[in-house]
Structures are given as C-alpha cells and as structure tokens.
Amino acid sequence: MTTTLKQRRRANLRRVLKPRHITFVGGGHLERVIGLCRDNGFEGRMSVINPRHDEIAGVPCVPSADALDDAPDAAFVAMSNQRTLEAVTALSERGAGGVVCHATGFGELGGEGLKAQNTLAEAAGDMALIGPNCMGLINAFDNAAMWGEYTPSEPIDENGVALISQSGAFLYGVLGGERAFPLGYAVSVGNQAVIDTADVLDAVLEDPRVRSVGIYAEGLADGAALSEALAKAMAQNIPVVLLRGGGTTASAERSLSHTGNLAVPNDFWDALIRRFCLIQVHSPKQLVETTKLLAVCCVPRGNRVVVATYSGAAGTLLADQAPERGLALPPIPENAVRELTPALEDYVTISNPFDINLPWRTDRKVSLDDPESIAWCIETASRGIADSFVFMLDIPRRSTGGDLPWLPTIDALLLLKDWIDMPVIASPLIPEGLEPHLRQKLLDGGVAPLTGFTECLDALGAAVAYGATRKAITEPGSPIHPITAPRGNRALDEHEGKTLMAAHGLPVAGSWAGPVDQAAEAAEAIGFPVVLKVLSTTLLHKSKVGGVCLNLTGRDAVDEAIAAMRRHLEHHAPGHGLERVLVEPMTQDPVAEVIIGLKRHPELGLALVIGLGGVDVEEARQYGLVLLPASDREVSAVVEGLGLDLTVNATANLLDAIRAVERFALAHADTVQELDINPVLLSRDDSVVAVDALVVLGETEESP
Template sequence: MSVRNLEHLFRPRSVAVIGATDRPGSIGSLVMHNLLSAGFEGPVWPVNPKHPTVAGLQAWPDVDTLPEVPELAVICTPAVTVPGLVQALGRRGTRAAVVLTAGLKARERPDGPTLEQRMLEAARPYLLRVLGPNCLGLLVPGVRLNASFAHTHALPGRLAFVSQSGALATALLDWANSRGIGFSHFVSLGDSADVDVGDVLDWLASDPATRAILLYLESVQSARKFMSAARAAARNKPVLVVKSGRAPEGARAAASHTGALAASDLVVDAAIRRAGMLRVLTLQELFDAAETLARARPLAGERLAVLTNGGGAGVLAADALALAGGRLAPLAPETLAALDRALPATWSRGNPVDIIGDAPVARYTAALEALLAADEVDAVLLMHAPTAVVPSAEIARACLPLVQQARKPVLTCWLGGDVVEPARQLCAAAGVPTYDTPERAVTAFLQLVEYRRNQDSLLQTPPALPEAPRRDVARAADAASADGAAAATARYTAAADRPAARAMLQRVQAEGREMLSELEAKAVLEAYGIPTVPTRLARDPDEAARCAQALGFPAVLKILSPDISHKSDVGGVVLGLQDAAQVREAARAMSERIARVRPGARLAGFTVQPQVRRPMARELIVGVSQDPVFGPVILFGQGGTAVELLADRAIALPPLNMALARELVSRTQVAKLLGAWRDHPAVDAQALHAVLVRVSHLVCDLDELAELDINPLLADEAGVIALDARMRVRAGQPPAASRLAIRPYPKELESLHPVDGQQVLVRPIRPEDESRLRDFYASARPEDVRLRFFGPRREWAHSELARYSQIDYDREMCLVALPVEAEGHPSPQAPLLGEVRALCDPDNREAEFAIQVRSDWQQRGLGRLLLALLADHLRRRGTERLVGMCLRENVGMARLARSLGFEVRDAGGGVMALRLELGAGGHLPSGSAAQELPSSLF
C-alpha cells in the first residue's frame, strides 16, 4: 500500500505528453487539447520526434531533451514503446506517469515477460508511479488538470470519483455535467498495474478538497490492501460503492453447503459493510447517496416520520419504506396531542402525518416542529405536492430555518415539475437533501440507515468473549446431562486447544485426504470449545449396536464415507432408533443401499450418537468458505437439509467479535425466530454469538482449513450444540496469514514481563478495551493529560475511544500493559497501566507514536518497556523510522529520547520533534533501570 509520489500524479506542476500530435481524433491530440483548454497553469511539453510543434507549442523529440524534468508524464504511444519510455522518464527524474495505452498484457516473445511487467520493472528503481495502463486518464478540476482523452471537462466540486471502467467514466462525466455535479478528482484506474483503488483511497482520505469518495468497482485485486485503505478512508468521509457483477454465476460444485451458498457478490457486500462504506445499486443512487450523506444530519436511529399534504404521496412513501424493511416512527401520545393542537380534526392522526391538501404555511411549520421535538422520531421526510393554496417556495422558506436548526436529519420531496423547482433550489442552496419522488426520498433515508449501521461496525464496543480454563470447562462438561444441553451451556466458554486442532488437520493432509471424518471434524470443533453431541465410530452393524447401547436411546446412525459429503442425500442418516436391534438392522440396510446407489463409494463404517431431545431448538448453519479474493468468509443462516433451497444466509469477514457476530445474525430471516414467540423461549444469544466467534478464531488460526459446515447447529434457551459437521482441508501448502482480508488480533505479540516486582502482560489493544481506555484517561493527572494531548481534556467521546481501541493491526499498533494476577492472567477488571501506540503511513516508511503511563506507575520502567517492544515490532515489519512530538517544557521526555538514540530538535511553536531511525543502529534498549517516560509523544 503506497501513496508515495502520488502528489506528482494529482498535483503536478508540469506535464509532458509523450505521443502528442495534431492528428485529428488521435489520443495524443485529445490529451493536448484537454490539457490546454482546461487551463492547466504549469508548462505543457509535447514530445514528438517527427514534428517541431504540436498544438501551437514547441515539441521535443524525446524525454532527454525536455527543458526540465516533468512532474507528470502522459504516455499515448504504442504498447511496445512504453517500458523504454518509463525507464527514460525515471532516469530523468519523473515520478508519476499516466499510461493511456492498451495492449500491455502482450508479450514480445512467447516465453518472455509481458510489456506490463517490463514497464513495472522499469519504474521500480525510480519509485515512479504509474496510473493505468489502458485507462482514460485523470481530471483534477481544482488545479485545472485534464490529463485524459475524455470528451469534456469535469466541473469543480467536492466529490471524488474513481472508476475501473473508462467507458463508464466518460458516460458518467457527461451525465454529471448535465446536472451540475462537480468533482475534486475524476480518476480512471484502467488495469491498475501499479496505482490501484487502495492507493487512491489512501490519497483521497486525507485530501481536504474531497467531501465524499465514489467508487465504481469491477474487481478487487489485493483484499487486505483494499480493506485497510477503505476502513481508513471511511472513518474520515463517506465512501460509496457501485460494484458490478451482482448476478450469480451459478452454484459451483462444493463439498459443503457453505461453499455453494457463499456467492462472491455476498462476500463483496460483507467487505463493503465491514469497511464502513455504503454500497448502492445504480449510478443515480450513487450521487443521491453522496448528496444525502454530505448534507443530512447524522442519523441516531431508524424511525422515520413522513409529513405530507397528500395522502397518496404518504402511502407511496410508507409502502416503499415497508417493502425495503424500513420503520415508520410510532407517534407517542404527546406528539399526537401536539399535532392535534396544530392540525384540523380531519388530519390522519398517524404516521404518515397527512396535514390535508389545503395546508397553509403555518400548518407545515407547526407539524414539522412537533415531529422534530418528538423523541420517537429519528428523521423526518417532508413532502409537498403543489396546490393553489400557497406557492411551494413559501413553504420551503418557512420550513428551512427549522430544518437547519434541527438535530435530526430532514429530507424533502417536492413532487412536480417547474412549479416546485424554486422550492428544490432553495433546499439545495441551503444544503438540505431534496428529491423529486417519494421512492427516491425513502431510498435516500434507507441509505442513511445502512450507512449508519456500517459506520457503527467501525465504532462498536464489543464485550469480550468469556473464557474459562479448560480444566473448569471439562469439569462442567462431565457434570452435564447426557443429552448435551447443559454441556452446551457449560462448554461454549472453553479456551481453544490450537495445537490439537492443527495436528488433526495436518494428519489428514499427510494421509492425502481432503475431507475429515465426522468424528475428526467434531474433534476440531471441541478443541475450540464448540459443543458437539457425543459421537462414536462403529466399523460394522454389531459394533454400531454396542455403541448405541452405551450412549443411550433413541439413537442416530450415519454412514461414514470419504466419498459422500451430504449423507442424507443417499439415505445415509437414520433417526429415532429405539434399541440395539433397530440400530443393527438400520446399519445393514444402509450398507446395502449405499452399495446400490453409490457403488463406487467407500464405506468406512458408521457414526452413532444419542438423538438430542431439543423440541424448541432452531436449526441453524454456521460455515466457512474460501473466496478467491477476500479469503476465508464466515456464513450464518437457517440450517437443515433444505439450506440451499431456502438460501437464508449472511456473510461476514473474519475476525469476528461478539458485537460483529450479533450483527451477522441480525442480517438473516431466521434471526426473527431466535427470540421468544408463542411457546418457544428465546435462544441463548450469547452462546450462539460465542460459537461464531469461536469459528472465527478457528479460521484465523488454522491455515489448513478450506471449508467447514456445522449443520445443523441446534440453538435454544439451554445453549447451542452441533449435531453434524463436515470439514475440508486444503491440498498442498497452506497460504500465508495474509490470506485474511483483515489482519486478526496478533496474539504472537502478547508477552509477560516483570516490572518493578510486578508481573505485567503486554498485548495489543482489543476493541473491548474501550471501557478500560476511558478509565485510564479519566484517572490520569491533569498534567499528564495536558502533556499527552497538548492541552487539557475532560471527556473522550465514544467515537474517539472506539477509534483508539479498534485499530487496523495491518498498519497501526497499540500495546497496552495490564497487571497479572496469581493465576497467570489479568482479571476482567484489570486496569490499563500504560499504552504506547503508533500509526504507520501507507508506505510503511514512518510511524508516528504516542505513549502514556498511569500516574502511579511512572518511574518504574514500564514506559521504557512499552516503547522498546513497539520499536522492535515496527522494525520487524520493516518500518524505517519512529517519530513523535513533545512539548518543549517536557525536558524529561526530550532527555530520555536522546538517551535512547532519538534525534531531538526544536520544531517551533513550543514543540520538540523526535526521530529515531529503525535500522541496525536504531535499537531501543529495554530494562527498567533507566529513567521512566513521564509523559507523551505525539
């Protein structure tokens, strides 16, 4: 991930056009025309060896003869010339190029590299960044740059548009111009050989001229890079996505239900949601959403009130909301009373609030005031159909002051054409979202809802997954009843036995198998604390009868075959066997049936288990599949034999915590059945969510895992239990940990250290540490807070604390210290003793850090330890330098920094700049003998 040298691409001071020409209709001619007619203020140098002038400007025969080094080069020459030109530009000092040329996937000889590979090899030594090849180019209206062959210029604005399709980009540019929509950046990525969507997202995230980022995606090449950039950008501003390829390509052959259900478009949805972005379905919705999110107040809830002067329009809005799963606000008695006082007796007395077609201005403002004051209303949709009673513009002028002062979002809908256009213009000028139909207005509101949910996933504070030592879990399980209900409740808190699970998968791989047996799959689940029904292996019918006798009746009998994945499809499952004779006969009949319907299948025996009596349980499925781009994904939904037919499922990217697991469950239809209804008590939600988190841990830990199905997973008020499981391992060597689109919690950074006679655990911060972090800051001395934050602080908002505790481990790190008790681990109430955090730039060249130690733990060596561990971590990940700032008065900090090898210099403004090179000579000594860090660096 890199923004290195992108300033030369997006803010160049000079441009060279290589392949510039006056030939009508050629790319070189169009680029020259666009650059000059856009009014680019820097020099434009055409390069053409055959003509002395191009577009009235002196032309230069080659790169080496240019009068100065061009900051940006636009290449329009044949594909075969591009690698040599890039090398010449890099040698001359150019650091960015736009390659419009197509055809670089070709090879000059069959066994040689592609032209694109040669181009990248030529650019690499010079860190020359390449946009394209095969792209439309880019437009930056703010600097009057049109380095493209688009047919028109872009209007200036605050929306950035990034597209993987050049043809669509030109059509959209024309469409946007016709509607007066402007852009800060308009970028065509083309083949993304170097500069890709992640790089551009990183650049735009910190660009002050960009209010929102709009993406048109066709594919994602590097999932982890994309996710890190998208999450960082979405924390700063709205990021909206149109993704093509929504239609399923057809179910692929898979060894599990999950493999068939986890269609790639669902995975893209999950990735967009997890990153805090918003996905829309059409280009029209893309711009509607951009205006809505940029203009509307933040949404606190999901209940909408509709205010209208026409019953029909109100019904249309209510229908659109209901059909899309939205919620009308139920009006409280106090709100109804306030509306009764303001409206005629014939008003609708409900939501939508129909104030009747003859409504004057005062009726609009009174009703709007009542709804804005109502606690049960989270947003208001103000609709108006033109009448002869009062002009629409007068209503808009009267309502706009209320809308602008409101603490909740208000959307407006002016139905009609020219008559209501003045009202629309007034709203637009005031920054109030406005739409021309009820359906578009409702869609915009639902986009606000979805965006809020996605942003909440970036700001949620999950509870920690409860863990108990394995000896306590085993004792609880031994005391549980035979049907597994109590065992399920007792065992969902079990700590993972990773070595045992990995050994099982590796043994299966060593034997040349892909599928685990049911017993092996359940053993892996048990190693991760996921409760399963007791299961035994029987080699023949007589042994099956003996196993059933030992386990108890009624019994369940299943075939055990490496060649049959879905056992029920071939009659390989029999339930409700009441005695040993029935088990024996069922096993014999099953053997004969398999030999008849699947003559080539190997039969390794049978599995026997007691039939679990859970009459109120819901059948669910939890699974894992591999997406070719985003890696492992977790699936949850309604289970049973008809799971693929029902297709009620939701997808999430690991890693999960309890809050994300709860959100995953909520996105399914079966979630409605998990609460109490009729005689069914509610499911133990914590046990269910814990299983999802356990599966997430399993996915993150075990590279060998390819697919997993737990189906059915029974869930009721007593807990959860897996009745059946199938698991497939990867063939060959497992991929690196980067297979995960989001880097999981780096447990390998946990370490125990003695500090001044006390055992301390140092580990990366977790999302569930938010409350600890709040207490840590609140208990600090005012002087420590001032030195840390360069000013007094009394409160820390949830959004700020969530950002500090929910970090992207792939590009930032925060290590925290907690006291360790006699049992060898911190208690759930253990406070933070100190923290050190660093944020790396996207190029991993520089990390900016801050450190703070609890007031009563200063001067004990903890700060030195934290800083040393952080520096070692950054050095291992290849970060080049560590930098920070401290107040000039913080002489102790400056003195300590010098003793640790930092360069300390006066940066002006009462601030000292601290810098440590993390090469061979930049090692921080550890130990507690040296002076303690008394304050903060940042």
C-alpha cells in the same frame, strides 16, 4: 527505515492527484485532452512529448522525456500498446511521479494482453501508474485534468465527492450528464495494473475537502489493502457508497473481459459491506444522489423527516413510500400548529407532509413572494421533531417565465439552511423538475439538490440507515489479512473431524467409533435411540449414499441398519465396503438446524458461513458470510438475519459454537481447505450440539 515499492508508488500517487507539472504524450487526440485541462483552470505547467509536432493545443512539444526541463508530477499517455510501454519506461527513467495509461488491449484480453500488462507494471518502477484501459483522473478541487475526452467539470472548494470507478464509461456519464454535483475527484482505475481502488481511496481520504466517496467495483486487485482503506474511512467517519458488479457468474465473466480483475461473489461483497458499514446502492444514479447528499449535508442524526410540498399528490405519495425507506414523518406538534394557523390561509392543512399551498400575496404572514416568511413557516413546523427537511417542488423552465412565482422558495431554502442545524434538501417530483442553474444555486448555498421523488427518498433512506448502523459501531471494522490457500487435500473422517473441532470448544455428542461388528454393543452402552454412520475419508456426503441411519431403537435395529448400509454402499460406492462406523445418541425434536462452515476468497481470505442447515441446506440457501476475524456485531447480525425464534440462552450457546468454529479456522487458516458443520442442532433445553462435521485439510506452500 526502508520503504516498500507500494509505499513509494502511493507517495507518488499524491503527486499525480495534485500535480504542478503535467506532461501529455501522444498525437492529435491530445488537443481535446489538453483543452480540458486548460479550460478546467489548471494553473500549473503543461508540456507535451511528441517528436513530430512543434506544438499541440498551444503547448510546445519536446521529442522525448529526456528533453523535459524537469520530471513531471504526472503524465497522460494516449498511444498504442507498444508505444505506451516505451513511454512509461522513459517517464520512469526521467523520474515522473506517475502516469495515466489510456490505451486498451492489456489484461482485459487475458493471455498475451495480460503478459503485456505485467511488463507495463514492471516498467513503471516507482511510478503511480493508473490504468491501463482507463479514462484517467480529474481533480476539480485543484483544477487538474488528465482525462481521455473533453468533459468539463465544475470547480469546487470543499464538501466534495470522490468517485473511484473501474469503469471509465460510468465516470464519463457522470461528467457529461450530471449538473450541480459536487465532484471533487473522479478517478478511473481501469485494469488496476499498479494503482488500484484501495490506493486511490487511501489517498483521497487524506484530503479534508472530501466528505463522501463513491466506488464502482467489479472485482478486487488487493482485498487486504482495500480493507485497510475502508477501515480508515470508518475511522474518519467518511461514508463510502458502493455500486458493485461481478457478483454473479454471468457478471463475473463480463467483469473479467471488461477490466481483467477477479470478481467477488455476492456473499463476500455482503460480508465486506457488513464489516465496513458500506452503503450499497443498485444503480449509478443512486450512487450519484447518495454521495451528493452525504457530501453536502453530512449524515442525518436520525430518521425523522419533515417534508413540505406545493402538491397534495406529492404528500400522499410521501406518506406511502417514506416508511418503506425507514423514514418517519412525525406529526407537527400542537404548539407549532397554534403558531402557524393565524399565519396561513384557512384552507392550508398543517400536517406532515405539509402541503403549504401559499397565495402569491396575502394579508397573512406567509406568502409565496416572501422567502423569509416561507423559511419561518418551515422552521416553526420542523422545530424539535425533525432530523432532516425536504422541500419537493418542480419549477417551470425560465424560458417560459413560469418560474418567477416559485423562485422565492429557492431563496427561502437558502435562508432556512442558516437557521436550522439539519440537512436541507430540495427535490423535484420529476428528475428534470429543477433546472441546473437552480440546482447549482442551492448547492452553492449548502442545500442538497436531489433530482427526483424516488431518487430523493432512496438517497435519504440510505443516508439515514448508514447513520443508524454507524452510530451502533464503536470500533471500525478490522482489516483483512488473506492467507494463501493450501495445496492438496486430506479429508478427515467424521470422528476425527469432530474430535479436532471439540478441542476448540465446539459442543459435539458423545460417540463411539470402531469396527462395525462391535456397533450393536456400543449402541447399547450409549443408550437407545442412536444414529449409525459409516466412517470414511472418501465418502464426504454420507447421507446421499445411504451411509446414515437415524433413530435406531435396539440391537436388532442396528444390525438391520448395518445390512441395509452395506447394500446401499455396494450400489452407490462399489468396492468401498463397511469396516468402521460411528455411533452416537439421537437428538430428539430439535427446534432448529444450523450450518456453520467456511469459504475462502483469494483476496478476502476466510469467511464463516452461518445459515439454516439440515438436508435441505442447498435448496434453502439462507445464509450469511462473516469475514475472519469476526466481530460480535457481524456474527450477531447474520444470526439475527436467519429468523430463528430462539431464547436468549439458545442464542448465546449458538454464538459460542460459532466462535469455536472461528477459533479452529484461525488456528488452521493455512491448512483448512473445506469445513462444514451441518447440522448444528438446537434443542428445547437451549443446548447446542454439532452432529456432523466435514473437515478437509491441505498443506501449506512451505510443507515438504
């Protein structure tokens, strides 16, 4: 069985992520890069390619790739554009596994920069090339670092986070600023000339030490490959947290200049999130805290939370804001209250949130200096009613000595972690309320050290929502297979379009199409009231030019409508004329109007558009996208999101109409350019009928 170039590059990416031999290519800047790799504890072999130096950072230099004793698993190249190309060519010929290209000035510039990037990708051959325009990668599990600056990471053995980012600065900030964060992999993919986010995601999912993945994405290099990797994550129950940019016009332009990647509109992102059960966050800190919680504690079984504090104010804020994140605070059961009451001071109110307010020492069972008694108190209060436990406490800095009374609570949480089978979380009210050494101690003991009131609630709310959504999904989302967009376009008139759609099961009104001078007779045969429309392959939005007349109640009304339509067309579309018309029965008093259509993205393919329809559709802009082929779960979620008050039968009929449009779209995926069924009317008798259709077809690349 032959392997494709992509398969060979992905195989080499495994060598890059877990290298035994790293070579560094460049000059004096490599001092810090090599120093980081050494200080992070890399135990493999390091070499340097530089023809002008004998050694850099204590590592002997060789003049060229040919002079290396063996082919390196990975290389870090930090040179100018042209020299980067020369180095990549030489490393590929030497049989290196892959290369990190740190240099900028490639595809993000467009034009000549993009040409240079394409040449670079070609020169890489079978190598897994990461970048260019990237910071590099760190594997803290195996102590390997090929990173453009000296930003040490903490070693980790298991239960780690893999962060994949188009932005090197984002990962640089995490490495430089975060402490007690279980970072296993940090991979800056940059311009994604060869290796992209999908490739890295697929690779890190093969490492059982990875428990959650965080992605910062501005655009897509390969939508089909990303969908396959996300489906793999779902199948393995590895949650993926997404922070996205480039969804608006302004941010898309910024994204293109940043990494040169094609941006993804917000509605397509939403469809991708819905299909693959991604956890969407809205800030870098949310990404860090949510991935941390999921890696340390896994996914909570439900939304019930017991919270303990040493602060009445914290309890009040929690009671107000936890429900906003979908978190429930169940009351402590009476039997637990009876067990706890004699063990606590009389002034302690036993409730959830639980302001324990302990004395340092007491003749009662529970005191601030006794970790085991604190853990017993919490376990008793949480027994049988909680899916997660959170302790919110701020501890003074150790340099003041004020931390000593509170340290037993840290030990209590570590004990508690071994006593109860649920996530145990510690968080200060203020982000800096727990010093790094305390957070690290908690992390080492399996307690998630989150960093702030809002950050804690947001992360826990996101994890709980993910758990509920994922539990309801029986099958992982199906991968996407984009089809090349057709060339040219050929609009069908409404009658042709409806006939084509009806062949795939879309319910349409019985209608007549023919010469305008026969319209009144046809209307009488159909039965009044009727609708009259101009038939045209050039006037695609008929109502805007007076090409639609509603609720005509007799032959005279039809004749008058034809005369008015002629005048409107002469004014709005001179020379068009009125030769053929469509006559169909008027649907009276619909209870809802819906639009069903299609959109296409170069990397994500076709998507159904389902939204509120009618003449105000552009103003309302209330719709959702579902990637094709669609699951029942995805379609139902979008329909429910429209807020229509429909009966069960009407909902079922609407879903059938949507599926009919999907069947048409899949059957004509390589030729359909544009499709809008607007409106689809839902009547009081639960029936559904499409009363207008805009269908534009093109030709495939193979068409003559």
